[in-house]
């Protein structure tokens with residue numbers, strides 16, 4: 001299978017050594033040591049300056065080829081535009097290096113570090129590392145609280161810019177020296193509606209509940225604390241109002257979610 005996946009991306013990127021990082025529902029993610037433009041492949045501008053990520057949306061055989069090509073192109077363009085906007089407004093996310101829209105390829109900065117257990121430092125893996133190594137005290141420590149608050153603030157900053165992630169989970173947040181960064185913008189969009197922001201928060205809340213069930217109450221409360229803080233510190237009274245609107249909507253969305261799960 002791995003050879004097949006590598007073969008798929010190498011049709012478009014011959015002679016580029018790649019290593020599979022993840023095979024998601026929509027895309028394949030590879031790591032490479034090659035930069036598309038720099039002759040020695042060392043980027044002086046990036047912290048992780050000799051490793052890069054290639055995200056590739058392979059053709060989906062179950063879709064009509066024309067529709068498939070159009071979906072792939074739209075999602076790739078959408079993701080690239082979103083990443084560029086994030087860079088402009090200073091929200092931490094991978095820097096864009098290069099893109100091939102027609103073939104669904106994005107070449108970007110490689111974020112994250114390696115945890116002591118060898119996993120990449122996503123928010124999920126980090127919490128799992130603490131939870132699974134039976135360091136329960138650590139799971140509800142100040143260190144975790146501070147990171148959760150930072151993650152909440154990052155989401156808040158995104159929403160204050162009328163941007164909605166669309167797939168907020170603890171694996172779509174990478175930590176670098178305990179500073180969070182967002183990844184995976186395939187479902188992201190622009191919206192100033194409190195409803196859309198509330199759905200984003202609800203997705204995150206549910207993801208935390210299902211992935212980190214033991215401490216989810218604490219994590220979610222801290223995430224919302226950071227979310228509230230950033231509204232007030234960055235936008236004062238106006239921010240407070242926006243925050244209240246979104247949280248009211250979140251209560252509606254939760255209620256709808258509960259009704260739906262009761263009805264099956």
Ligand SMILES: Nc1ncnc2c1ncn2[C@@H]1O[C@H](COP(=O)(O)OP(=O)(O)OP(=O)(O)O)[C@@H](O)[C@H]1O
Pocket residue numbers: 021022023024025026027028029053055094108109110111112120122171172174183184185186
């Ligand atoms: N810029 C990056 N730096 C480091 N790792 C990354 C980067 N982008 C993606 N990854 C790794 O690849 C994984 C999958 O990436 P991404 O979520 O963008 O793809 P996806 O196909 O949409 O995944 P899924 O369908 O599982 O949501 C991430 O969880 C992360 O481990």
